[in-house]
Amino acid sequence: MANDSTVVFLHGAGTGAWIWERVMRDLPMSGIALDVPGRKAGVTPDSCAAELIAELDARGIGAVVCVLHSLAGVLAPGLSTRLGSRLRSCVFLSAVIPPSGGALIDTLGVMHRLILRTLFTFNPGGLKPSAAMIRRTLCADLGEQDARLVVSRYQAEMPGLYLESAGAAPALARCAYVKLLKDRSITPSQQDVMMRRLENCRVHEIDAGHLAMLSAPAEVLEVLLQEASST
Numbered sequence: 001m002a003n004d005s006t007v008v009f010l011h012g013a014g015t016g017a018w019i020w021e022r023v024m025r026d027l028p029m030s031g032i033a034l035d036v037p038g039r040k041a042g043v044t045p046d047s048c049a050a051e052l053i054a055e056l057d058a059r060g061i062g063a064v065v066c067v068l069h070s071l072a073g074v075l076a077p078g079l080s081t082r083l084g085s086r087l088r089s090c091v092f093l094s095a096v097i098p099p100s101g102g103a104l105i106d107t108l109g110v111m112h113r114l115i116l117r118t119l120f121t122f123n124p125g126g127l128k129p130s131a132a133m134i135r136r137t138l139c140a141d142l143g144e145q146d147a148r149l150v151v152s153r154y155q156a157e158m159p160g161l162y163l164e165s166a167g168a169a170p171a172l173a174r175c176a177y178v179k180l181l182k183d184r185s186i187t188p189s190q191q192d193v194m195m196r197r198l199e200n201c202r203v204h205e206i207d208a209g210h211l212a213m214l215s216a217p218a219e220v221l222e223v224l225l226q227e228a229s230s231t
Contacts, residue, residue, distance in 0.1 A: 005063040005088045007031035007224065008056065012070025012095075014128070014138075014154040015211075019069075022217035029228070032061070036072055036161075039126065043160035045103075046167060049078025062086060067224065069093045070186065070210065071157070073194070074104050077167035089174040091227060092201075093220065094186050094210060097194040100169035104162045107194070116162065126156030137185040141209035150211065169197060176202040176227050178212075178220070185210040202227070 007029060009020040017033035024031050037043065037051045052075070056064065063086050066079055073095030080087055096104050105113050119127055129137070131151045139147035177195040181188055195201055204223045208216040 005030070005065050006061045007067060008052075008061075008064045009033040009067045010036055010052070010069065010072040010075065012072055012210075013157050014134070015150070016153070016155070018153070019211065020067075020213055023213050023220050023224075026218075026221055027224070032059070036075070038071075038161045039155060039158050041158060041160075043158060044164040045074045045161055046078040046164075048161065049075045049082060053079065053082050063088050065089045065091065065227075067091045067093060068095045069213070070095055071104070071161055073097050074161055074166040076170040076172070080170040080172055081167070087172070089176070089227060090170070090172050091176045091178065091224060092195070092198070093178045093212065094180040094183050094191055095177070095194065096186065097197045098166045099197060101165060101167070103165050107190075120159040120163065123156075126158045128154060128156035138210050140184055141182055141215045142211065146211075146214050150214075172198070175200070176204060176223070178204045178206060178223055180210060180212050181205055181207045182209045 007027065009031065011017060011019050017035045020033040024033060034052060034055060036048060038048050064083065065088050068076060068090060073092055076090055096107060098104055098106050105116055108116065134151050134154055135147055139150055175198055177198060179188060179191045195203060206212050206216055206219045212220050
């Protein structure tokens with residue numbers, strides 16, 4: 001992670017740029033958290049990546065390190081293709097890595113694929129889990145105040161980033177995967193499958209749940225700094 005790079009934080013499902021505030025507060029380098037523009041009709045991982053890069057260009061940002069959480073992992077192929085040598089590294093935080101040419105839905109079992117497609121068909125305005133499910137899968141290691149914050153700010157997601165192909169496997173000169181050992185949304189065993197789809201990927205582990213940027217921000221930052229020092 002070169003000193004002239006900007007760290008670009010991209011959030012997962014339901015959350016927003018706000019989720020990274022605790023990590024960014026002590027970040028000793030240039031960093032920016034962006035809202036992923038996936039909550040609209042017709043969006044695809046590739047078109048979403050193109051919008052994000054247009055925003056970076058408009059801000060005059062050159063070389064970047066992308067930190068991709070959860071759902072944002074599907075953006076890696078589009079980001080890497082368009083950024084080229086500007087992309088110095090990707091850090092995947094319990095991120096979804098579809099098989100090459102596949103979509104997020106292809107990381108699920110047959111029954112779960114059918115259920116997800118059906119749910120999106122009958123919920124054209126997007127999907128949002130119940131408060132109980134959000135608490136169970138995302139907030140297990142959070143305090144009550146943080147759990148209420150996540151439930152209150154969680155937004156419905158549209159089907160594009162789930163059902164449309166993410167593209168070919170990303171060509172990354174450097175990447176790291178951060179495995180979250182208490183994750184109930186993308187379990188540790190599921191994360192193992194994801195990281196095997198990445199070549200030459202460094203692996204870090206944090207004893208935290210899916211929203212480690214809230215429950216363990218210091219540990220997340222430490223991983224980023226380790227990646228920075230090893231570049």
